[in-house]
Amino acid sequence: EPEVTQTPSHQVTQMGQEVILRCVPISNHLYFYWYRQILGQKVEFLVSFYNNEISEKSEIFDDQFSVERPDGSNFTLKIRSTKLEDSAMYFCASKRDSRGYEKLFFGSGTQLSVL
Amino acid sequence: AQSVTQPDIHITVSEGASLELRCNYSYGATPYLFWYVQSPGQGLQLLLKYFSGDTLVQGIKGFEAEFKRSQSSFNLRKPSVHWSDAAEYFCAVGRDSGTYKYIFGTGTRLKVLA
Numbered sequence: 001e002p003e004v005t006q007t008p009s010h011q012v013t014q015m016g017q018e019v020i021l022r023c024v025p026i027s028n029h030l031y032f033y034w035y036r037q038i039l040g041q042k043v044e045f046l047v048s049f050y051n052n053e054i055s056e057k058s059e060i061f062d063d064q065f066s067v068e069r070p071d072g073s074n075f076t077l078k079i080r081s082t083k084l085e086d087s088a089m090y091f092c093a094s095k096r097d098s099r100g101y102e103k104l105f106f107g108s109g110t111q112l113s114v115l
Numbered sequence: 116a117q118s119v120t121q122p123d124i125h126i127t128v129s130e131g132a133s134l135e136l137r138c139n140y141s142y143g144a145t146p147y148l149f150w151y152v153q154s155p156g157q158g159l160q161l162l163l164k165y166f167s168g169d170t171l172v173q174g175i176k177g178f179e180a181e182f183k184r185s186q187s188s189f190n191l192r193k194p195s196v197h198w199s200d201a202a203e204y205f206c207a208v209g210r211d212s213g214t215y216k217y218i219f220g221t222g223t224r225l226k227v228l229a
Contacts, residue, residue: 033216042220043159045218106151
């Protein structure tokens with residue numbers, strides 16, 4: 001089965017630093033997502049991306065966050081100035097089309113630790 | 116607003132015993148319902164999904180789930196649990212829209228005793 005690839009698997013950073021989390025979605029997919037999971041909590045939607053623009057974003061996705069698909073294969077999440085509460089597992093996901101019942105393919109996640 | 120409730124945070128069962136994980140949802144229309152499993156250090160893997168038709172759906176690894184509209188439930192079942200089923204299980208509800216985000220429950224952590 002095709003896979004969504006995320007790098008790095010672990011990222012440690014100091015508070016206030018910028019981080020970029022990288023994802024390579026499945027090649028023929030058109031919809032891209034970032035979710036995060038704070039330890040012990042549920043998986044939360046951050047943002048969806050389609051046709052080179054943000055389709056929807058949650059309240060969590062404030063001005064400190066941005067996403068980009070710079071080269072047609074990578075999909076990145078940037079946190080401009082990290083806070084302690086940004087520590088979480090970040091999952092990238094992709095989907096082939098817009099049909100509601102099509103499944104999301106998730107990557108194995110990047111564990112971000114902000115010190 | 117959409118929501119998903121998984122009332123059991125932790126469940127412990129013995130290997131070979133049956134399993135049922137509960138999921139209740141709140142949604143104004145016919146939902147798309149999913150169960151995902153997350154093994155330690157792994158991403159989210161789809162076990163099964165429901166969007167229409169037969170209310171009993173079969174998934175991978177011997178799991179099944181039954182959609183009960185009257186109870187707003189989508190409980191996950193397995194007749195005989197294996198030690199490798201120890202993981203965290205997430206129920207999710209989705210909608211039919213262009214962006215199609217999922218709403219996840221808080222998860223149920225399954226422990227399997229040998």
